[in-house]
Amino acid sequence: MSGSGQNRPDSGRKAARLVRGAMIAALYAALSAVLAPVSYGAVQFRAAEALAVLPWLYPEAVPGLFAGCLIANLFGGNGLLDVVFGSLATLAAAMLSRKMKSAWLAPLPPVLINALVVGAVLSYALGLPFRLTAAQVGLGQLGACYALGLPLLLYLKRYARPQTRDKDDGEKR
Numbered sequence: 001m002s003g004s005g006q007n008r009p010d011s012g013r014k015a016a017r018l019v020r021g022a023m024i025a026a027l028y029a030a031l032s033a034v035l036a037p038v039s040y041g042a043v044q045f046r047a048a049e050a051l052a053v054l055p056w057l058y059p060e061a062v063p064g065l066f067a068g069c070l071i072a073n074l075f076g077g078n079g080l081l082d083v084v085f086g087s088l089a090t091l092a093a094a095m096l097s098r099k100m101k102s103a104w105l106a107p108l109p110p111v112l113i114n115a116l117v118v119g120a121v122l123s124y125a126l127g128l129p130f131r132l133t134a135a136q137v138g139l140g141q142l143g144a145c146y147a148l149g150l151p152l153l154l155y156l157k158r159y160a161r162p163q164t165r166d167k168d169d170g171e172k173r
Helices: 004-034 047-056 061-074 080-099 108-126 130-160
Strands: none
Touching: 004 047, 004 061, 047 061, 047 080, 047 108, 047 130, 061 080, 080 108, 108 130
């Protein structure tokens, strides 16, 4: 019996993080599916990308976003390249967003990485000019991540008070 009570709070936190990551994955996939007409293609506004800022507060959002994007891209109709490279782009962007020193910079990696990677994939898959496709994806990402995601992040930072950021890892709350 010694030590058994000490593990319970830690296992409860682990379970909460697992559930939060799964909820982020499900929400990302569901938003992409419900808003499918504007979530896929060369001109896209994937509202689910607003969630791409969440790794800044919640480390479990990194795998959650990757899984959600993978599921969403399986149903997107842009082929295996989009499933693989689009999902890997989201994973890389989430990992970098986690490392940003400021909440205001957290949306930047998803905007830049998806503009380049998804822009390249869609340019190849759809036979469109890369610069145009990258610009269109980048503008959609800019809207989703900064117009929707940043206000979400600032709200959560202020009111949800997650305890997942290290004290010396970014802004003070």
